[in-house]
Amino acid sequence: MTPMLFYGHRPPNMPTQSLPGRLIAIEGTDGVGRSTHVALLKEWLEARGFAVLDTGFTRSALAGAGIQRAKQGHTLDPMTLNLFYATDFWDRLERQIVPALKAGMIALTDRYIFSLIARATVRGVRPEWIEALYGFAPVPDLVVYLDVDVDRLIPRVLSSTGFDYWESGQDYLPGDSLFDNFVQYQTDLLSEFRRLSSNYGFKTLDARGSVADVFGQICGEVEPLLASMQRESEEAE
Amino acid sequence: MVGGGKDGSLAQLKGKLFIVEGVDGSGKSTQIDLLHKWLVSQGYLVVFTEWNSSPIVKATTRRGKREKLLTPMSFSLIHAADFASRVHMQILPALEAGAIVLADRYVYTAYARDGVRGVNREWLRELYSFAPAPTLAFYFDVPLTEAIRRILEGRPALKWYEAGMDLGLSEDPYQSFQIFQGMIRAEYDRIVDEHKLIRIDATQHLIKQQQRVRDAVMPHLRDVLRVDSGSVHTALSQTGLLGRYLDAPATPAEEDV
Numbered sequence: 001m002t003p004m005l006f007y008g009h010r011p012p013n014m015p016t017q018s019l020p021g022r023l024i025a026i027e028g029t030d031g032v033g034r035s036t037h038v039a040l041l042k043e044w045l046e047a048r049g050f051a052v053l054d055t056g057f058t059r060s061a062l063a064g065a066g067i068q069r070a071k072q073g074h075t076l077d078p079m080t081l082n083l084f085y086a087t088d089f090w091d092r093l094e095r096q097i098v099p100a101l102k103a104g105m106i107a108l109t110d111r112y113i114f115s116l117i118a119r120a121t122v123r124g125v126r127p128e129w130i131e132a133l134y135g136f137a138p139v140p141d142l143v144v145y146l147d148v149d150v151d152r153l154i155p156r157v158l159s160s161t162g163f164d165y166w167e168s169g170q171d172y173l174p175g176d177s178l179f180d181n182f183v184q185y186q187t188d189l190l191s192e193f194r195r196l197s198s199n200y201g202f203k204t205l206d207a208r209g210s211v212a213d214v215f216g217q218i219c220g221e222v223e224p225l226l227a228s229m230q231r232e233s234e235e236a237e
Numbered sequence: 238m239v240g241g242g243k244d245g246s247l248a249q250l251k252g253k254l255f256i257v258e259g260v261d262g263s264g265k266s267t268q269i270d271l272l273h274k275w276l277v278s279q280g281y282l283v284v285f286t287e288w289n290s291s292p293i294v295k296a297t298t299r300r301g302k303r304e305k306l307l308t309p310m311s312f313s314l315i316h317a318a319d320f321a322s323r324v325h326m327q328i329l330p331a332l333e334a335g336a337i338v339l340a341d342r343y344v345y346t347a348y349a350r351d352g353v354r355g356v357n358r359e360w361l362r363e364l365y366s367f368a369p370a371p372t373l374a375f376y377f378d379v380p381l382t383e384a385i386r387r388i389l390e391g392r393p394a395l396k397w398y399e400a401g402m403d404l405g406l407s408e409d410p411y412q413s414f415q416i417f418q419g420m421i422r423a424e425y426d427r428i429v430d431e432h433k434l435i436r437i438d439a440t441q442h443l444i445k446q447q448q449r450v451r452d453a454v455m456p457h458l459r460d461v462l463r464v465d466s467g468s469v470h471t472a473l474s475q476t477g478l479l480g481r482y483l484d485a486p487a488t489p490a491e492e493d494v
Contacts, residue, residue: 066297083318
């Protein structure tokens, strides 16, 4: 058995040894198609006989509702929001992700710590602080980063939900223009994602292509993990 | 930059921050309350904040405690969220304005409680690095048996996390509470040395303790914001009302109307 790896110190209540399951994180900015690919990947994995847990932000029993409530008010500052999200992240890690990994499932997470780090640093939070905070996170077996440019994002966002208050950084950027702020915010986020991508060694995929094309690339990255799981299960016989 | 300068220095802030720490039953809340009343009676502008009281976070903490959802890390993170919210809404603005901030429990409470629960100590200190450094930090030092006697007088129903039941130290809440408080006190001992907290002997007479606190606070009160309560004074004296606390109401603006 190999030790379970963390970005920082191993926190309390976390296993010391690596677990039979696999942790896959799909990262990328708003509107890049993450949720679509998470849904497709879940189908694809299950069809191949792998049990999947899927999770994403604010889905924790502890803090999910609290975050939603806090975001509706006007007194929420970036540091409190960061720590609220960190609470939500930890709760899901402890109650959803780790139990799934113990059970030999594939834990598929729509966003990981990197979206949280990027959102914080573009709002002026010290990168060393937020990265040290998330030192409690296990290193996933695979982080797929879906890269895109702002010009491609705009039509995708407009054709789905439209520009959202938070996804446009309206909470901290000056001016009233949702469009201008969206462009500014997403440009900053993308450059932060790229910095993180080289520091943390993501699998960066070009997400400008068609859904089928991008999904094909994702499957290509996931395949070796499945092969190694298959091997381990046969050795365990 | 949000997230703090490394030193969390108060150098640029005009206000003063005084905080109290100690185990449950150390009498720290009584002492900070007396300090509060004295400062107000002297005409200082005082903002008081206590642990775990942020309007936007405490409902989540309460739910977590009630449903026993909190584990060492989520306990730590949600309390940090509460603290961050109070730094943003209460503590920093008051210090920037040049007021006095009094805090019942500060980051050292998290260092002690979370450290005992197995959270990495270095990580905790980095987590709270955004906290403004206090002007003075008082630690009310009381022997364990005395603190426990004070708390358990009347055998109150101990709360789950307060008694450290989440650590599985004992099935019996009272026994668990005693072991847990002992661990916290030992952790505080290290913290007091590490962060140079002012140790106050909490077995001394209350008046004597308060005198020590005031003596320490006094030299830091120059240039601190005071409330102009002149008009209130006049009004009160005209009606023959001259009380110790009455002469500087907490909300002079409303009283002046």
